[in-house]
Amino acid sequence: MSNESNISGVFARQPAPLQNRSGRLDPFDWYREMRAEKPISYDEERRAWDVFRYEEVRTVLSDHETFSSDTTPQDAPEMDGPNPLSESMLNVDPPEHERLRQFVDDRFRPGAIRDRRPYVETVAESLLDDIEGETFNLVSAYSFPLPVIIIAELLDIPTDRRDEFKQWSDALVAAPREQTEETLRENEQRRQQSMMEMASFFRDALKERRGGDGDDLVTLAANAERLTPTEQLGFCILLLIAGNITTTNLITNAIWSFAEQGILNDVASGIIDREQAVEEVLRFRSPVQAMSRVTTEDTELDGTEIDAGERVTAWIGSANRDESVFDGPDEFQPERSPNRHIAFGNGIHYxxxxxxARLEADVALSVLFDRYDTIETTDDPLHPVSSPIVYGVESLRLHVE
Ligand code: HEM
Structure with a gap:
């Protein structure tokens, strides 16, 4: 049984160019260099292949027969029992994938999600009501709590425990700032501890709700007879994490990018289309920069031979800057059209x-713009989120009037 999953474990190791603050804040020069010189390359230190160009990244993400999402290493050390995340839809291939995704698909369709808009607006308004003074940290006051409260509501778990949810989620995707054997080991211990706490939390919730008629996602999972108890647990944990860390960064990266480009007022007033501008944020500063797979057989990718059983990292953040697909890829063009970014992935794991995420970002921005006449970022230095997967900044200070 696996103790690794697609969003944790050995992936805590970052490639050397991304092991420092400036590299993590601006990985795009490195991506460009790699696309030009070594678009498919092997990193000895991480024992993984890296893929940087759009077409190949799409292939790695979607060709599940050759590139499996079951990233379980053969020699994984055992934790106390199975890692539930490795049995979630994110980490399995067909036919299991369909079984694990189908039972919830309806709940996340655009129509069903649209009905939530008034509630998301109420939460966004109340978070802004709680802000004191004219200078605040957008991340801690707004872009972090908003998606957590919404996903906690969908799961019907207490929103006042959100700081704990954040600690758990962060630990699962974290990488140590300085990468040594010791920091990597500590990082791994924190990850396992968080996983156990999350598992214990949801195990109790699932037990309580089994047979119940609630409309929430924990009850839906608890009553899903085609799922094993570990799969039910994996589903709840995956949703809490995925609903939490990614959208936070989309909202923050949007304000960061609009301010940097000097277009905050134009987006706020509608001169620039808000939804299109968010799509460009997804491309330009993709909240998820990379996802991994393992080859199921010897294969060839654009002329490079890759043996069976190798790890392959698909750099979504690089694909979204590929000059063969996007004109002026390093320019932020808020009304770019078409915008064929793959920030949400490609294929069955889309x-x-x-x-x-799109609804939350749209509401977060529109409520913020309605509330204040002027919004400016301060000069405080930016610190990148320390993760090999998630891209954003830990804090973004705003001055508003
Ligand atoms: C801006 C925000 C988000 C981004 C950029 C993002 C990105 C991604 C990407 C790239 C994948 C594909 C993973 C792969 O191919 O291995 C994915 C899968 C997934 N995401 Fe998101 N995500 C976001 C928000 C959310 C939210 C809000 C939720 C849930 C409430 C969520 C739930 C999931 C789930 C369950 C999967 C697995 C789907 C599958 O394996 O079939 N994500 N996400």
Whole structure:
């Protein structure tokens, strides 16, 4: 049984160019270099292949017969029992994938999600009501709590425990700032501890709700007879994490990018289309920069031979800057059209939560713009989120009037 999953474990190791603050804040020069010189390359230190160009990244993400999402290493050390995340839809291939995704698909369709808009607006308004003064940290006051409260509501779990949910989620995708054997080991211990706490939390919730008639996603999972108890647990944990860390960064990266480009007022007043501008944020500063797979057989990718059983990292953040697909890829063009970004993935694992993430970002921005006449970022230095997967900043200070 696996103790690794697609969003944790050995992936805590970052490639050398991304092991420092400036590299993590701006990985795009490295991506460009790699697309030009070594678009498919092997990193000895991480024992993984890296894929940087749009077409190949799409192939790695969608060709599940050759590139499996079951990233379980053969020699994984055992934790206390199975890692539930490795039995979630994110980490399995067909036919299991369909079984694990189908039972919830309806709940996340755009129509169902649209009905949630008034509630998301109420939460966004109340978070802004709680802000004191004219200078605040957008991340802690707004872009972090908003998606957590919404996913906690969908799961019907207490929103006042959201700081704990954040600690758990962060630990699962974290990488140590300085990468040594010791920090990697500590990182792994924190990850396992968080996983156990999350598992214990949801195990109790699932037990309580089994047979119940609630409309929430924990009850839906608890009553899903085609899912094993570990799969039910994996589903709840995956949703809490996925609904939490990614959209936070989309909202923050949007304000960061609009301010940097000097277009905050134009987006706020509607001169620039808000929804299109968010799509460009998804491309330009993709909240999920990379996802991984393992080859099921010897294969060839654009002329490069890759043996069976190798790890392959698909750099979504690089694909979204590929000059063969996007004109002026390093320019932020808020009304770019077409915009064929793959920030939500490609193929059968395409993000379940994409409609929800788009709705949350749209509401977050419109409520913020309605509330204040002027919004400016301060000069405080930016610190990147320390993760090999998630891209954003830990804090973004705003001055508003
Ligand atoms: C801006 C926000 C988000 C981004 C950029 C994002 C990105 C992604 C990406 C790239 C994948 C594909 C993973 C792969 O191919 O291995 C994915 C899958 C997934 N996402 Fe999201 N996500 C976001 C928000 C959300 C939200 C809000 C939820 C849930 C409430 C969510 C739930 C999921 C789930 C369950 C999967 C697995 C789908 C599957 O394996 O079939 N995501 N996401």
């Amino acid at each position: 993000c379940l939560g994409a409609p929800l």
